[in-house]
Amino acid sequence: MAFQRIAFLASPSPVAQAALAEMVALYGQHDVGEADVVVALGGDGFMLQCLHETKGAEVPVYGMNRGTIGFLMNAYGAEDLPARLAAAEETVINPLEMHALCVDGSETVQLAINEVSLLRAGPQAAKLRISVDGKVRLEELVCDGVLLATAAGSTAYNYSAHGPILPIGSDVLALTPMAAFRPRRWRGALLPKGAVVRFDVLEHEKRPVRSDADSRPVPDVISVEIRSKPEIRHHILFDPGHGLEERLIVEQFA
CATH class of the missing domain: 3.40.50.10330 (Probable inorganic polyphosphate/atp-NAD kinase; domain 1)
Incomplete structure (x- = not known):
């Protein structure tokens, strides 16, 4: 052309x-x-x-x-x-679409081409509950952070966190923890591209968490829901x- x-x-x-x-x-x-x-x-x-x-x-x-x-x-x-x-x-x-709810009640919607990450924002590890399509899959993950990456972003932050590289067109998302403490041996999961993934922050006052969409931070989140946006x-x-x-x-x- x-x-x-x-x-x-x-x-x-x-x-x-x-x-x-x-x-x-x-x-x-x-x-x-x-x-x-x-x-x-x-x-x-x-x-x-x-x-x-x-x-x-x-x-x-x-x-x-x-x-x-x-x-x-x-x-x-x-x-x-x-x-x-x-x-x-x-x-x-x-891209992925991130819906983040913050401690003060505000909501933020952002798109992410590479990944959406949740990272601890204080001296203590984050505690997160992970749900996929409305079903709780991990009641409590104690970690420095966790991310959901697209295939295009799988060689970026996801790969540095020892997540898998995903082929383009595979219709798969990579769910990858960072420095998981409990469950200690949990390495993450591969999810269908159409899955809706939700993170709930546990003990958010003691263990604050921020969310990043392609490195654009949203501080003090209490829940984050992520889904793919095939129409974009x-x-x-x-x-x-x-x-x-x-x-x-x-x-x-x-």
Whole structure:
């Protein structure tokens, strides 16, 4: 597919801003609202930001690595960008939706492309009750935290917490604990993508917990409910042979 109108977005880092100036000089610049492709210049964190900002437009996003981490990014190169975009392979992913209820009664709804995590916010371990589709599956998990990751996010925080890497298209979510103390040997679970997962914070006054949706924190939560949002589709473009499915396989043999 040939893309005629390109919107370039860049992280604030000097190297990304230099790349932005180079790209705009070569190819021009369009607003995101009128573009038929977005080129994101930065690292994975900036790529996630761009995907969140373009979620309603369904415009494809092609990332070029000008940051420290580039799992979702393609190699940077200013030459022949239209040809690279035309040859790119598309991957469609769906985010998670987090509903968080806080101690003060406020509610927060956020989307997460990689994962939703609950983390202890005090010196003592968190105590959490875990329910899946309305049925309590773990009455009490004592831990530093727990997360629910998509396949696209399974190589991020989830993998660092020793969770499994999930193939794209597997319709599975990874439920992964961090430093589980009790049950001591619990390693997590694989859940259907359509599952509704609920975490209730036990002893929240003594053991405060915060919730993060793609590293955007919500403090002092008492319950969090998470579900997949298949009606929201993020379109990511990759150079041929370097798509997300291939990267997930390569990561497992690194």
